[in-house]
Amino acid sequence: MKKVPTTYLGIDPSLTSTGFAVYKGDEIETTRLTDNKLRGVERLVWLRDSLECAIEITKPLPRVACVEDASLYSQHRSDAIGQWRGVVLVTLADLDIEVCMVSPKSLKKFACGTGNASKEQMIASAKVRWGLTLSDDEADAAWLACMAAALKEPVLLASYQKAAVAALDRPKIQTSRLVKRVKIDI
Numbered sequence: 001m002k003k004v005p006t007t008y009l010g011i012d013p014s015l016t017s018t019g020f021a022v023y024k025g026d027e028i029e030t031t032r033l034t035d036n037k038l039r040g041v042e043r044l045v046w047l048r049d050s051l052e053c054a055i056e057i058t059k060p061l062p063r064v065a066c067v068e069d070a071s072l073y074s075q076h077r078s079d080a081i082g083q084w085r086g087v088v089l090v091t092l093a094d095l096d097i098e099v100c101m102v103s104p105k106s107l108k109k110f111a112c113g114t115g116n117a118s119k120e121q122m123i124a125s126a127k128v129r130w131g132l133t134l135s136d137d138e139a140d141a142a143w144l145a146c147m148a149a150a151l152k153e154p155v156l157l158a159s160y161q162k163a164a165v166a167a168l169d170r171p172k173i174q175t176s177r178l179v180k181r182v183k184i185d186i
Helices: 040-056 078-094 104-112 119-130 136-152 159-166
Strands: 007-012 018-024 027-033 064-068 098-102
Touching: 007 136, 018 040, 018 136, 027 040, 027 136, 040 078, 064 078, 064 136, 078 098, 098 104, 098 136, 104 119, 104 136, 104 159, 119 136, 136 159
Parallel strands: 007 064, 064 098
Antiparallel strands: 007 018, 018 027
């Protein structure tokens, strides 16, 4: 029986173009979740449903996801993007997927060897690694998925990538199997 490679996720949350990547057996598949017409709760519901659908068609279901965290000085629509990140984290927890939040600086260091790499450098490094021309959101998601794999299994990495992974703060997120849900009768 042939062993099925484990799958890993990378998610670059954005209100207008969320990058989503699946890393399996050193291959990468990417897409973007885009819809610029919806706002507020309707957008969050659409994004959640789209994310769930993208994850649930991934076989086998991923074990780990790396999600890009907000940049330290990001204030542009910070409330709305924070709500979306919360939806991402709850969705992953409900699907029993372990999560590691990755700062933009750590992601850039992993992908390019420097924490201040440009979007163009991130895209170029993904092209070299996988031979694909990706959007900046997809390139970020691809590198995040690769980082998720590096957290759990031996992946061929450059020394700067090993250092970036070793520096990650990896708290375990409780999954829904571990969280006791409380029913409130009104």
